[in-house]
Amino acid sequence: MAAENPMERLQEEATCPVCLEYFTEPVTLECGHHFCRACISQCWEGSDTAASCPQCRETVQQRNLRPNRQLVNILVLVKQLSLQVAKGAGGDGVCERHQEALKLFCEADQTPICVVCDRSRAHRTHTVVPIEEAAQEYKERVQSHLKTLREEREKVLGLKATGERNCREYLKQTQTERQKMVSEFQQLQQFLEEQERLLLAQLEKLDKKIVRIQNENVSKLSEQISRLSELISEVEGKCQKPASEFLQDVRTTLSRCEKGKFQQPEEISPELEEPVSDFSQKTIVLMEILGKFKVNVTLDPDTAHPELVLSEDQKSVRWEDTWQRLPNNPERFDTAPCVLGCEGFTSGRHCWEVEVGAGQYWAVGVARESVRRKGEISYSPEVGIWAVRWLGNRFQALTSPVTPLPLSRFPSRTRVCLDCDRGQVTFIDVGDEAPIFTFPPGSVPGGRIRPWFRVGGSQLRLCP
Numbered sequence: 452m453a454a455e456n457p458m459e460r461l462q463e464e465a466t467c468p469v470c471l472e473y474f475t476e477p478v479t480l481e482c483g484h485h486f487c488r489a490c491i492s493q494c495w496e497g498s499d500t501a502a503s504c505p506q507c508r509e510t511v512q513q514r515n516l517r518p519n520r521q522l523v524n525i526l527v528l529v530k531q532l533s534l535q536v537a538k539g540a541g542g543d544g545v546c547e548r549h550q551e552a553l554k555l556f557c558e559a560d561q562t563p564i565c566v567v568c569d570r571s572r573a574h575r576t577h578t579v580v581p582i583e584e585a586a587q588e589y590k591e592r593v594q595s596h597l598k599t600l601r602e603e604r605e606k607v608l609g610l611k612a613t614g615e616r617n618c619r620e621y622l623k624q625t626q627t628e629r630q631k632m633v634s635e636f637q638q639l640q641q642f643l644e645e646q647e648r649l650l651l652a653q654l655e656k657l658d659k660k661i662v663r664i665q666n667e668n669v670s671k672l673s674e675q676i677s678r679l680s681e682l683i684s685e686v687e688g689k690c691q692k693p694a695s696e697f698l699q700d701v702r703t704t705l706s707r708c709e710k711g712k713f714q715q716p717e718e719i720s721p722e723l724e725e726p727v728s729d730f731s732q733k734t735i736v737l738m739e740i741l742g743k744f745k746v747n748v749t750l751d752p753d754t755a756h757p758e759l760v761l762s763e764d765q766k767s768v769r770w771e772d773t774w775q776r777l778p779n780n781p782e783r784f785d786t787a788p789c790v791l792g793c794e795g796f797t798s799g800r801h802c803w804e805v806e807v808g809a810g811q812y813w814a815v816g817v818a819r820e821s822v823r824r825k826g827e828i829s830y831s832p833e834v835g836i837w838a839v840r841w842l843g844n845r846f847q848a849l850t851s852p853v854t855p856l857p858l859s860r861f862p863s864r865t866r867v868c869l870d871c872d873r874g875q876v877t878f879i880d881v882g883d884e885a886p887i888f889t890f891p892p893g894s895v896p897g898g899r900i901r902p903w904f905r906v907g908g909s910q911l912r913l914c915p
Contacts, residue, residue, distance in 0.1 A: 458533070462566065463549070465522075468506055469494065471570035473549055474526055478516040480510040485519055498534045556585035563625055617769040682707060686870035701778070742801040748902050748913050749794045754824070755790040759906055765793070767912035768904065784824050792902030795820055802868040803902065804914040807841070812907035814849065817869055817876055818901035836903060837890045839865070839875045848878075848888040856888055864914070869900060 469490035476488040484506045486494075495502045503510050505712050530550040544553045544563065551565030559577040569579050689697055691703060749765040757775045759768050769790055780787060792803075805815045814830070816838020823834060830836050831851040838849045839856065846862070848854040864881040874895040878887040904911055 453865070459566070461529055464534065465526050466567065466570070470572070471569055474522060477519045477522040477526070479519045480504050481511045482514055485522055488516065492692060493515065545582075552849070554582050555579045555814070556582045558585075560642065566578075571748075590841055607861050626730050657778045744802050746796075746801045746803055747796060747915070748803040748905070750913070751782075751791050751901075753780060756784045756786075756788045758788050759790055761790070766915075767910065768906055769910040770906045770908055770909045782824060785903065786826055787828055788907055789903065789905045791818065791822075791904075795899040795901045796869060796871050797897070797899050800816065800868070800870045800872070802866055804864060804866045805904070806912045807862075808866045808910040808912075811843045811909065812841065812905070813909045813911060814838045814903075815865055815867060815904040815911070816849070816878075816903050817895070818903035820901055822903070830905075832890070832894060837895055838903060839878050839888055839904055840905070840906075846887075848890075850890075858887070864885060869896070871897075871900060 465473055467477075467485075467487045469486055474485065475485055477485050478491060479485050480491070482504045484504050486505070490507070494505050494827070499585055500615060503506065505742050520560060522631070523652055526885050531728070533545075533549075533551050546553055546565035549565050549567040551567050553563035553565055555564050555566065555570075556571050557564050557577050558572050560574070563582055564574060564579065568574050599606040686704065712874070750761050750768055752761050752765065755761055755768065755777075757777050758773065760768055760771055761768050762774070767789055777783065807815075809815050816836060816839070819835030822828075822836060828834060830838065830849045832849075833851055836849060840847055840849060841861075846856040846858050862880045862882065865887065866879040866881050868877040868879065870876075870892075871894040874897075875892045876895055877886070878889070880887050
């Protein structure tokens with residue numbers, strides 16, 4: 452194809468007609484045509500006599516290859532001139548191999564090439580387009596991706612802003628809770644100090660009362676001892692007299708002996724007044740009111756008796772006289788209408804509240820993780836259950852034997868407080884914050900402890 456301009460014509464003249472690249476070690480045949488030494492040698496490979504020129508087909512001698520030094524110099528000038536033309540035209544770069552302007556783009560190799568590369572074997576079968584056209588096409592594709600990336604960046608920036616806003620809100624909430632907790636503990640400290648002063652004052656008052664009663668008793672006893680000693684001496688003297696004299700006025704003697712009997716002194720009873728004796732329970736109530744140890748308890752459906760129906764949020768349970776078709780897994784109670792909480796505790800203090808509806812029977816408390824689930828079970832600490840229950844018209848603590856609990860009203864909302872470290876369980880009437888019953892420290896041994904509920908003809912709901 453004819454060259455479009457002198458520069459391209461010059462580049463064609465400096466190109467080997469075999470490899471279509473700039474000459475490498477150019478040689479001239481007898482016919483005057485030029486080739487790379489390696490290219491012509493490859494064309495004549497296997498022929499020891501005369502051969503033809505690949506371009507004009509004229510017969511030539513193989514060994515008559517003359518190096519063309521002038522063409523070598525021209526090649527250097529062509530490469531330099533091509534470089535200058537490319538730089539002067541503001542091209543997109545220069546081919547490192549041919550020192551030609553990168554004016555084309557190979558679609559197959561996804562790389563810019565020069566016109567010499569386009570004619571080479573490496574790109575001869577590839578789709579090649581002008582570099583500007585390729586740049587426009589790929590810019591549109593990149594712009595599409597760029598739009599997506601910008602949208603993604605906006606999303607990330609939005610998430611960052613939301614996270615920072617939430618963080619500030621959460622920090623504000625924790626600061627509010629911190630101030631609230633400090634205030635509550637200051638109130639608790641004030642309460643404890645007042646209780647301490649009251650207790651010490653009552654103990655001091657009790658000390659004085661004990662000493663006063665003891666002194667009065669000692670004085671009275673000393674008087675009785677003196678009077679009794681005199682009476683004993685007098686009676687002993689009468690007993691030594693003759694019968695006739697002894698019997699004279701014997702009625703008076705007997706009367707004085709009867710009147711001289713020992714009079715019991717006032718007993719010392721070191722009983723504290725109610726505010727002090729109830730101090731430990733009030734402290735427990737106040738600590739639980741603070742809510743520091745409240746936990747979010749949910750019901751475990753895998754342990755629920757088939758007659759118990761759990762709500763979707765697993766926060767309430769009711770009894771129905773219908774046996775549900777549920778898998779009889781090892782965790783499920785199959786005889787007693789019981790259910791356990793999902794949460795288990797091995798250390799620390801925890802409390803939760805249970806709201807009970809009107810019903811004939813219900814019980815709340817805690818149980819060992821290993822409490823018996825199958826067959827008839829009893830309800831006592833010996834089997835791993837520590838609880839209180841309502842039996843229609845009476846309230847009981849499930850001790851062994853059960854302990855009646857005198858309550859003035861029906862406890863519609865009960866707080867269960869578990870202290871794993873002390874092995875203690877306390878039940879509190881949320882209505883008036885009055886203690887209901889406490890299994891004393893050491894009652895609950897170590898191990899995993901879970902909330903326990905029994906429902907019969909009633910409904911229980913775990914308060915948030």
